[in-house]
Amino acid sequence: xxxxxxxxxxxxxxxxxxxxxxxxxxxxxxxxxxxxxxxxxxxxxxxxxxxxxxxxxxxxxxxxxxxxxxxxxxxxxxxxxxxxxxxxxxxxxxxxxxxxxxxxxxxxxxxxxxxxxxxxxxxxxxxxxxxxxxxxxxxxxxxxxxxxxxxxxxxxxxxxxxxxxxxxxxxxxxxxxxxxxxxxxxxxxxxxxxxxxxxxxxxxxx
Amino acid sequence: xxxxxxxxxxxxxxxxxxxxxxxxxxxxxxxxxxxxxxxxxxxxxxxxxxxxxxxxxxxxxxxxxxxxxxxxxxxxxxxxxxxxxxxxxxxxxxxxxxxxxxxxxxxxxxxxxxxxxxxxxxxxxxxxxxxxxxxxxxxxxxxxxxxxxxxxxxxxxxxxxxxxxxxxxxxxxxxxxxxxxxxxxxxxxxxxxx
Numbered sequence: 388x389x390x391x392x393x394x395x396x397x398x399x400x401x402x403x404x405x406x407x408x409x410x411x412x413x414x415x416x417x418x419x420x421x422x423x424x425x426x427x428x429x430x431x432x433x434x435x436x437x438x439x440x441x442x443x444x445x446x447x448x449x450x451x452x453x454x455x456x457x458x459x460x461x462x463x464x465x466x467x468x469x470x471x472x473x474x475x476x477x478x479x480x481x482x483x484x485x486x487x488x489x490x491x492x493x494x495x496x497x498x499x500x501x502x503x504x505x506x507x508x509x510x511x512x513x514x515x516x517x518x519x520x521x522x523x524x525x526x527x528x529x530x531x532x533x534x535x536x537x538x539x540x541x542x543x544x545x546x547x548x549x550x551x552x553x554x555x556x557x558x559x560x561x562x563x564x565x566x567x568x569x570x571x572x573x574x575x576x577x578x579x580x581x582x583x584x585x586x587x588x589x590x591x592x593x
Numbered sequence: 594x595x596x597x598x599x600x601x602x603x604x605x606x607x608x609x610x611x612x613x614x615x616x617x618x619x620x621x622x623x624x625x626x627x628x629x630x631x632x633x634x635x636x637x638x639x640x641x642x643x644x645x646x647x648x649x650x651x652x653x654x655x656x657x658x659x660x661x662x663x664x665x666x667x668x669x670x671x672x673x674x675x676x677x678x679x680x681x682x683x684x685x686x687x688x689x690x691x692x693x694x695x696x697x698x699x700x701x702x703x704x705x706x707x708x709x710x711x712x713x714x715x716x717x718x719x720x721x722x723x724x725x726x727x728x729x730x731x732x733x734x735x736x737x738x739x740x741x742x743x744x745x746x747x748x749x750x751x752x753x754x755x756x757x758x759x760x761x762x763x764x765x766x767x768x769x770x771x772x773x774x775x776x777x778x779x780x781x782x783x784x785x786x787x
Contacts, residue, residue: 394746394750395742395743395746398742398745398746398749399727399742402720402721402726402727403726404726404727429753429757430749430753433721433749433752433753433756434721434722436698436699436702436756437618437702437706437717437718437721437722438721438722439699439702440699440700440702440703440706441614441617441618441703441706441718441722442614443617443623444610444613444614444616444617444618444623444626445610445611445613445614449609449610449613450627450631452606452609452630452631452634453631453634453635454602454634454635454638531696532696547696548696548697548700
């Protein structure tokens, strides 16, 4: 007996979309045709793989849904129209009065800003060095999937994959979570280990 | 807020993990997924009166997520593939080989999902992952069941071909089962690019 089962029918069987009589027909064909059975297994396995691949979205704490935003949009048109008027007028008066004081402040800030900029740059360099140290530590000591916190727990780095390059170097892919965007503007990267330690080869910005 | 509205919102919040998974499958990025779900939640709250009692709220929410994603695609706000791609040359991990291989395989699946055209990706996710019936999925996507099954089949076959180019040749999305190639190639020989 040779039953010709179309791929879409086989898929409909897997998806539970066939009537009992059609199911029986497919099952007979599956018993009789090893190749069809193999394709059935492949398709069934694919569904399992898809579910497993996307399961990280189900795991962990879900981000809190913010229900406050629609409340602003749900105001009536006349409310939206009226609301800004009074504070705009008030704001214009206050802005003129504040203008003189602001000008004085700006002069003072400009004088001090040179020193401040230098201090900021120093702090940034120190933070970058600290980050590099954490990257080295995480890539050296953590298994793939294990995170290391940095910046007082504000961010973390997680090695996600390890492989050996064609030059024999160990390389690891890693991702950043959270953290200060000034210090870490990338989402992750790849680093390879040489005699000096872990050298970052690429950053991901997607 | 009346009780019915409050219950409906609770039902929507309870759907968050599934909506997030669907959005993750569509966009390939967890951040994008969270953003899509948040936008869908806001939109749903604004239009709660449009949801008809007695109909499935999950289908309604999937539709809002899908529409939001398509709008972003059209507006060019989605950059396409988000998943990182690294050429795997020789595996050398602290984790066991089996664990690393499993992780590699799942990465590859996620990578391949993002290579599917959007019109095949959504039916595949709704049916294979979210477990909707053909009728429910066709309503979510606002397409006839015939179009849906055709896109689903094309998506599945394309995914299998991307996953295992040599073993999936026996499947044809439009017709009957074709003879399988005898020239099988092991995964490690096929130069897997993740």
